[in-house]
Amino acid sequence: MVPVIQAARSPGLSTRLQGDTYIIENTRDTAPPFSLPLTLDCGQAFRFDQDHLGRWYGVAGDVLLCAQTVKERVEFYGVSADTAAFIDHYFDLSCDYAPLKELFCRRRPLRLAVEQFPGIRVLRQNAFEALCTFILSQNNNITRIKGLVQRLCQLTGQPFCSPLYPGRTFYRFPAPADLAGLEVSDLAPVRAGFRAKYLLDAARRVHAGQVDLERCRTLPIDEARQHLMQIYGVGPKVADCALLYGLYRTECVPMDVWMKRVMKELLPGGFPRYMRPYAGIAQQFLFHYARQNAALFKEKEPAAPAKDSLSIGG
DNA sequence: ACCCAGGTCGGCT
């Protein structure tokens, strides 16, 4: 129930630190190991953008990450040994996605999603950050969520500098203690609207130990979900996001409007039992697939997707 | 101006 296939022997990826550049390659073929834009901008993390050179950069944990795809390789810049270890963890590089994708591809609709967007990976984000950012996500669009998170970090997070971007200031995501003592009025500059009070309730409960995020890593999944849902403003969807993205509970499938549409059309019977432990990862492929093929799934009522290309069932 | 956005809450049946 815990991890995904750990595959220490054949992770499918090789990594090496050359100077301060951390290079990640695919050991199986010449294809890129994973897609930076798909992984960083597919609606799981909200702190990454592209700079004027096209490099992806953003704060994760305590550090600024800056990366680019160069000739079938992913390169991270300004990387220390500690940062390299963090990258391994954050991008879950010890997890081999090949057998997972093979599993998913046994169902045709999932195969279409995986084949169209093979570079997606589910990140291992900080649990409190995942909880908070998905509290901010509710009834909101991704562009604006990124703005809210950015302003929250500027207002309450710890500032630091990076030699990668001289003269700029970056901000870590606030710790529970950074938020627990604040009032809704203090968060006004964030412009989070009705979500501000939810955010503060989460911070206070985590800070007070009333909510134990780490315990949710191992609790039976229904108990973990209920434990998080004691937070005012956290329902089943946000709880599942915190569990999947922040606590690596890969059996969780956050059901937002898009996933409801795509499941109804493509997997009306739900995920097959054999992929249930990793259904959250399959979800990431389906979620992106649905959004990128919005015209097929946006229809309110029947308007089934083109049965020609999206055959139902397996 | 209008609609919607990776939902949840409180108040109804």
Added chain:
DNA sequence: AGCCGACATGGG
């Protein structure tokens, strides 16, 4: 248990 409007804000 399930439906429905309100909720703050602003991007397209």
